[in-house]
Amino acid sequence: MKLKCVIFDMDGTVVDVTYDWGQIRAELDTQGKSILFYLNSLEEPDKSKKWKVLERYERQATEKARLKPGMGRFLDLLNKKGIKKALVTNNSQKNVSFLLEKFNLEFDCVIARESGLWKPSGAPFQAVLKELGLKKEECCVVGDSHFDVRAAEEAGIPNVFILNEDKERFASMPAEVFSSAEALQKRIENLLEKEK
Ligand SMILES: [Mg+2]
Structure with a gap:
């Protein structure tokens, strides 16, 4: 084929890109789950707050990519x-x-x-x-x-x-x-x- x-x-x-996933997981307290699935499983206002944390890390990493x-x-x-x-x-x-x-x-x-x-x-x-x-x-x-x-x-x-x-x-x-x-x-x- x-x-x-x-x-x-x-x-x-x-x-x-440089991501310190260990640090990000620790800050979000993802409890061993995959980050996106964990964030989506949260209730407000925790959900929005923690999504913002991830987005901050992503923005910083992306700018330096x-x-x-x-x-x-x-x-x-x-x-x-x-x-x-x-x-x-x-x-x-x-x-x-x-x-x-x-x-x-x-x-x-x-x-x-x-x-x-x-x-x-x-x-x-x-x-x-x-x-x-x-x-x-x-x-x-x-x-x-x-x-x-x-x-x-x-x-x-x-x-x-x-x-x-x-x-x-x-x-x-x-x-x-x-x-x-x-x-x-x-x-x-x-x-x-x-x-x-
Ligand atoms: Mg990759």
Whole structure:
């Protein structure tokens, strides 16, 4: 099956950002739950108050975000090969728009958290397949975290590529791990070569 679309995660994948999730979880007191699900389970006024805390951290991190080294070239390659690009993030549409404009990036489909479809559920990836009219086997997921792997697994997308320097963290997961965008690009180029 030909590769027709790469579904990207945003934070830590397309852009390098610094989040101290341990500190954020502690400040929100998420009790071991995933942050978004925890926040949504709260009652007012706690709910709004804690959402604001998360949004403050996200805004600060987004303002300091940098395009991941080699990512611009990788995205250009996909453009040249006619491969579609989708962006799926648990971050807000506002922060997505800020980063796309700042780094002059374009995606064929963007799913942000206002969709209500959040990783690690496979639902946002399924929404991409539906919107672009693609089969699972025609897509691959590029992310940086366990959430990306779990969401791809749930959506049934077989090819998962992770950009992360800590390969050990993904040792038991169905994903290939790369330490740089350049290394990932080589892998994709190989994959495209084999399609010929
Ligand atoms: Mg990420």
